[in-house]
Amino acid sequence: MPVRTTVDIPDALHDQLRARAEQSGTSVRSLIVRAIEDAYTKPKKGKYVTGPMVKGRGKLGPRFPTDENPYDLILP
């Protein structure tokens, strides 16, 4: 459940946020929430993936894609 809160933001910063939101097709609210999450959530502790995980050299299927997303296979 979202909690409504009021924060005073400097005019110049608000203008920047609004411009950035218009530019990226999102909302000022989304940008603010994202920034807070980025700043205050704990960093994940996991292993870096260092290369492809499917390493077999067997023959691939005829529908294996090159450039385009095979949406007919992706969408059920």
Added chain:
Amino acid sequence: MTSFCPDVNVWLALSVVQHVHKTRAWMWLKQLPSDGRLIFSRFTQLGLLRLLTTEGVMGDEALNVRQALGVYDAWVNDPRVEFHAEPRAIGAAFRDSAKPLAGLRAPKAIGDCYLLAFAKQTGATLVTFDKALYALAGKQGCAAAIPH
């Protein structure tokens, strides 16, 4: 922080050694800025899982569901990667994205427009090997990149 939204085929190139664009995908990943973040949407998550488990795609290397989930889990455990829930305004953004293509009989446009809408809504750069999708992103003011 800079966010990137790889399409399904880019995730496949990062995951399968035999993908023709594997080297390009990995060079791109290794050159990400230190604060770069890769995001999965539900669409790309399920898409990757479906491709990895489809024999027509993966042939002899097709994975079972457990193995495919293992590949996905390894990605989301990577500190650079995270799953991003569907933004609340995605429906309207998808319709906006599809508006210029509304007169076409083009099933490919449905998936492309969803990816564009998701990238826009999350403020991420769409990453694709598909030149047509890249061009469409440019026309719609969505940041996009093709790994080189």
